[in-house]
Amino acid sequence: xxxxxxxxxxAGITEEPKELVxxxxxxxxxxxxxxxxxxRYNQDEENIRVNTDSGRVRxxxxxxxxxxxxxxxxxIEKVEEGEMNWxxxxxxxxxxxxxxxxxxxxxxxxxxxxxxxKHTHVEIHPANILGINASLxxxxxxxxxxxxxxxxxxxxxxxxxxxxxxxxxxxxxxNILAYPQTPLxxxxxxxxxxxxxxxxxxxxxxALLSYKGFNIEDALIVxxxxxxxxxxxxxxxxxxxxxxxxxxxxxxxxxxIPDKDVRGYRSEKAYSHLSEDGIVPxxxxxxxxxxxxxxxxxxxxxxxxxxxxxxQNRRETSVxxxxxxxxxxxxxxxxxxxxxxxxxxxxxxxxxxxxxxxxFATRHGQKGVIGLLEPEEDMxxxxxxxxxxxxxxxxxxxxxxxxxxxxEVLSGKVGAMDGRKVDATAFSSENEKDIRExxxxxxxxxxxxxxxxxxxxxxxxxxxxFQGIVYYEKLKHMVSNKLHARSRGPVTLLxxxxxxxxAKEGGLRLGEMEKDCFIGHGAxxxxxxxxxxDKVTLPVCxxxxxxxxxxxxxxxxxCPMCKDSDHIEDVPMGYAFKLLLDELKSMTIYPKLNIExxx
Amino acid sequence: xxxxxxxxxxEEDLPKRVRDRLVEKIEEEDLxxxxxxxxxxxxxREYKRCRFESGEAIGVVAAQSISEPATQMTMRTYHVxxxxxxxxxxxxxxxxxxxxxxxxxxxxxxxxxxxxxxYQNEEGAREVANEIRExxxxxxxxxxxxxxLNLIVEFEIDKEAMKNIGMDREEAISNLNKGRRKYEAELDxxxxxxxxxxxxxxxxxxxxxxxxxxxxxxxGIKGISxxxxxxxQGRWNIQTLGTNLKKVLKVKGVxxxxxxxxxxxxxxxVFGIEACRNTALKEGHKTIKEQGxxxxxxxxxxxxxxxxxxGELKAIGRYGIAGxxxxxxxxxxxxxxxxxxxxxxxHGEVDNLTSTVENVIVNQAVPVxxxxxxxxxxxxxLE
Numbered sequence: 010x011x012x013x014x015x016x017x018x019x020a021g022i023t024e025e026p027k028e029l030v031x032x033x034x035x036x037x038x039x040x041x042x043x044x045x046x047x048x049r050y051n052q053d054e055e056n057i058r059v060n061t062d063s064g065r066v067r068x069x070x071x072x073x074x075x076x077x078x079x080x081x082x083x084x085i086e087k088v089e090e091g092e093m094n095w096x097x098x099x100x101x102x103x104x105x106x107x108x109x110x111x112x113x114x115x116x117x118x119x120x121x122x123x124x125x126x127k128h129t130h131v132e133i134h135p136a137n138i139l140g141i142n143a144s145l146x147x148x149x150x151x152x153x154x155x156x157x158x159x160x161x162x163x164x165x166x167x168x169x170x171x172x173x174x175x176x177x178x179x180x181x182x183x184n185i186l187a188y189p190q191t192p193l194x195x196x197x198x199x200x201x202x203x204x205x206x207x208x209x210x211x212x213x214x215x216a217l218l219s220y221k222g223f224n225i226e227d228a229l230i231v232x233x234x235x236x237x238x239x240x241x242x243x244x245x246x247x248x249x250x251x252x253x254x255x256x257x258x259x260x261x262x263x264x265x266i267p268d269k270d271v272r273g274y275r276s277e278k279a280y281s282h283l284s285e286d287g288i289v290p291x292x293x294x295x296x297x298x299x300x301x302x303x304x305x306x307x308x309x310x311x312x313x314x315x316x317x318x319x320x321q322n323r324r325e326t327s328v329x330x331x332x333x334x335x336x337x338x339x340x341x342x343x344x345x346x347x348x349x350x351x352x353x354x355x356x357x358x359x360x361x362x363x364x365x366x367x368x369f370a371t372r373h374g375q376k377g378v379i380g381l382l383e384p385e386e387d388m389x390x391x392x393x394x395x396x397x398x399x400x401x402x403x404x405x406x407x408x409x410x411x412x413x414x415x416x417e418v419l420s421g422k423v424g425a426m427d428g429r430k431v432d433a434t435a436f437s438s439e440n441e442k443d444i445r446e447x448x449x450x451x452x453x454x455x456x457x458x459x460x461x462x463x464x465x466x467x468x469x470x471x472x473x474x475f476q477g478i479v480y481y482e483k484l485k486h487m488v489s490n491k492l493h494a495r496s497r498g499p500v501t502l503l504x505x506x507x508x509x510x511x512a513k514e515g516g517l518r519l520g521e522m523e524k525d526c527f528i529g530h531g532a533x534x535x536x537x538x539x540x541x542x543d544k545v546t547l548p549v550c551x552x553x554x555x556x557x558x559x560x561x562x563x564x565x566x567x568c569p570m571c572k573d574s575d576h577i578e579d580v581p582m583g584y585a586f587k588l589l590l591d592e593l594k595s596m597t598i599y600p601k602l603n604i605e606x607x608x
Numbered sequence: 609x610x611x612x613x614x615x616x617x618x619e620e621d622l623p624k625r626v627r628d629r630l631v632e633k634i635e636e637e638d639l640x641x642x643x644x645x646x647x648x649x650x651x652x653r654e655y656k657r658c659r660f661e662s663g664e665a666i667g668v669v670a671a672q673s674i675s676e677p678a679t680q681m682t683m684r685t686y687h688v689x690x691x692x693x694x695x696x697x698x699x700x701x702x703x704x705x706x707x708x709x710x711x712x713x714x715x716x717x718x719x720x721x722x723x724x725x726x727y728q729n730e731e732g733a734r735e736v737a738n739e740i741r742e743x744x745x746x747x748x749x750x751x752x753x754x755x756x757l758n759l760i761v762e763f764e765i766d767k768e769a770m771k772n773i774g775m776d777r778e779e780a781i782s783n784l785n786k787g788r789r790k791y792e793a794e795l796d797x798x799x800x801x802x803x804x805x806x807x808x809x810x811x812x813x814x815x816x817x818x819x820x821x822x823x824x825x826x827x828g829i830k831g832i833s834x835x836x837x838x839x840x841q842g843r844w845n846i847q848t849l850g851t852n853l854k855k856v857l858k859v860k861g862v863x864x865x866x867x868x869x870x871x872x873x874x875x876x877x878v879f880g881i882e883a884c885r886n887t888a889l890k891e892g893h894k895t896i897k898e899q900g901x902x903x904x905x906x907x908x909x910x911x912x913x914x915x916x917x918x919g920e921l922k923a924i925g926r927y928g929i930a931g932x933x934x935x936x937x938x939x940x941x942x943x944x945x946x947x948x949x950x951x952x953x954x955h956g957e958v959d960n961l962t963s964t965v966e967n968v969i970v971n972q973a974v975p976v977x978x979x980x981x982x983x984x985x986x987x988x989x990l991e
Binding site for chain 2: 581589596
């Protein structure tokens with residue numbers, strides 16, 4: 010007796026589970042029941058589970074019967090001629106959508122010529138074992154597995170042409186590559202997902218060479234003239250928004266150029282880009298700290314002592330360009346929120362020219378940052394006058410075993426000479442031998458090496474240099490997003506210690522373990538200095554051992570316990586320690602400071 | 609003045625070991641006059657130079673020197689093939705943590721049993737090993753069954769095992785029949801028969817009895833599951849799994865002056881605190897060394913010393929050293945803040961800010977290195 014469940018709910022019982030499942034599958038293949046029905050007889054649990062609900066991951070597989078793939082040459086021809094399409098193949102039961110549970114009982118061949126009597130299905134293409142990003146890696150079967158994972162991961166971080174309507178969009182953050190290209194060495198997946206409409210990289214001439222040592226540790230030497238011609242140039246867009254909020258008591262924000270007597274008024278220069286309505290017009294250059302939308306809000310606590318008559322009782326809440334960013338106001342969008350508040354969205358565009366420290370990668374997980382921008386006249390050149398765009402360190406190759414990249418170099422070269430794309434789909438790529446032969450026909454060496462001349466001296470290089478074309482991706486990690494240093498800067502209100510994080514111009518924390526190192530070196534005074542960011546000198550009552558009160562109105566400093574102004578001593582300490590004392594007091598613990606004269 | 613007298617005069621400056629070594633070296637090299645003086649002078653100077661200076665943060669240096677390599681140990685826990693023939697002892701980080709934490713029960717306690725001169729051969733070593741190793745009935749049988757007809761339990765004797773252990777059948781039977789029991793053991797050829805005294809036992813009771821009898825202690829010392837004989841450079845000794853130092857020391861053939869346990873707590877109980885300190889030191893250093901890491905033994909010495917200075921073994925950590933720090937602030941900042949603060953406020957504790965952590969908290973110079981000393985200038989005639 011076997012239970013039958015439909016979408017997890019008990020539906021009935023059957024005496025012949027195998028027969029039932031067989032019959033159901035047959036009906037699905039005949040089109041009597043929809044193709045999104047998946048069923049499995051679980052012998053361990055003694056039940057049949059039929060699932061039709063949404064959210065299951067399914068993938069198409071070609072059916073195999075008696076050791077023969079049901080998808081014949083005939084079908085393929087018909088599809089090519091347009092007589093048949095995908096849904097016809099599904100309807101006829103040649104291709105099935107299989108979900109995770111149904112897959113358990115199948116034996117799937119990865120290639121047609123692997124099929125034997127035991128197989129129930131065959132992959133449409135062996136590259137289907139890869140996900141979308143992984144199958145964009147050319148020649149993956151020549152690479153080590155982990156490199157494909159890295160490569161696939163970094164494809165997700167590339168700058169490219171993510172959307173054709175980007176000028177109309179108001180994404181908070183987005184990047185556009187200036188001159189994107191489709192790769193010369195491609196995979197079939199690329200065509201299937203129409204990546205040509207969304208390219209994310211550029212084909213560049215790469216020489217495998219250690220040149221002046223500026224490409225050690227995976228750095229890249231990039232041809233400065235290539236950069237000036239537009240290599241890896243990109244635009245960064247950030248959309249800022251401002252909302253005119255309404256508050257209780259009929260008060261509301263005001264979007265305008267703030268008056269000078271508003272609390273927190275910035276410098277006049279900061280507002281200089283605004284037009285009369287308090288919003289920057291498009292195509293105005295902006296620097297960090299410049300106001301994009303001038304805005305004032307009512308004071309937070311009305312009715313308290315803050316309120317002074319005669320001046321504007323409003324505070325400044327303008328939207329400014331982020332610290333470390335800048336650019337040009339790209340577009341201004343005026344709208345309304347669902348609450349009916351006025352909404353302003355301003356997109357700022359910043360041109361990003363590749364600079365030292367920007368991150369690049371190939372599709373084989375070979376990542377690196379620019380180590381040097383070298384003028385073209387100093388780059389090595391071939392007898393034809395070709396200079397590489399990128400010089401990659403040869404040490405990047407042997408330990409990582411990215412043979413696929415070597416093949417891409419060769420294939421890219423052939424593709425460039427022939428003016429065509431080279432197919433490098435997993436398990437069905439073009440033959441290496443053919444590629445090398447073609448390379449020789451084009452007048453190159455079949456191993457891809459070329460004679461190079463030193464760019465500065467003009468001398469011929471002793472070794473031939475491996476050079477060819479690789480598809481390089483610019484990744485979204487750029488130094489200008491990360492560069493950060495601080496000497497003085499903002500502090501937090503509570504602890505008087507420096508703020509945290511780059512966005513807040515924060516300090517770099519000297520942590521617990523770093524502290525231990527200072528102690529280990531015996532550098533006590535250095536440590537004291539480094540920890541004195543919140544240093545304060547506070548009056549302490551020597552008698553009671555508590556921090557005294559500085560009463561400005563009476564002009565005296567007095568102990569809150571003995572109400573006495575004698576015995577007050579100035580004591581330097583960290584503000585955090587003062588907070589600790591306060592906290593202890595709030596827990597009814599009396600932390601009494603015993604003060605002694607130091608001499 | 610002979611050189612021996614000269615060296616003895618250096619008692620204040622050089623430790624005994626260095627002085628002894630000096631004498632040894634002078635005799636070995638047959639040095640004379642000026643050479644001896646030079647040697648003594650240079651040795652003394654070098655020794656003084658090697659000592660850490662006042663104000664050196666040796667605790668922090670020791671902590672970092674041990675814990676940095678320890679972070680690497682996490683990744684490398686492999687087993688040395690064939691070492692000590694199957695005695696698998698906790699190694700690496702888990703073992704180090706065990707030692708430093710001064711655990712009450714350690715994962716794989718073990719002993720190094722040294723033998724007296726008359727037992728320095730394979731035969732003697734095996735004899736002692738058999739005497740030490742705990743043998744249970746289950747170790748000397750090949751098969752166990754329940755005779756449902758006669759309602760008795762039968763065991764097939766493993767002749768090979770009996771021979772290896774060095775026990776004859778009569779001995780096994782007589783040991784089985786020792787003490788309070790609910791059965792009578794009998795020998796029938798190669799079969800041991802267990803006849804219950806109570807004759808209307810159910811099969812289930814019989815099953816229970818069978819399991820109990822199989823666990824019966826026949827020979828050796830309780831708690832020692834394995835004793836492996838090893839030979840190194842002609843010296844025979846025994847490594848055990850499981851400890852019972854007190855009893856093992858009394859076994860004939862065991863050298864009680866050398867035999868040690870790997871458990872510092874046991875060593876403390878049997879030999880005292882100094883032995884305990886040495887065990888902690890030796891075991892700790894051995895553990896690090898086994899992993900192929902090079903940590904100066906003096907760092908481990910400091911750890912072992914701080915763990916045992918008070919005359920009893922204390923852990924490094926919340927329940928040991930760190931929990932007994934003098935400063936309230938230091939303790940509160942380590943772990944269980946609230947408890948230490950409440951206790952301190954109830955007892956009115958005073959923190960004299962004499963150590964590192966508390967001075968970091970109040971933002972004062974830590975009394976280490978450059979913060980050790982103050983320059984105090986008193987102009988003349990001011991007082």
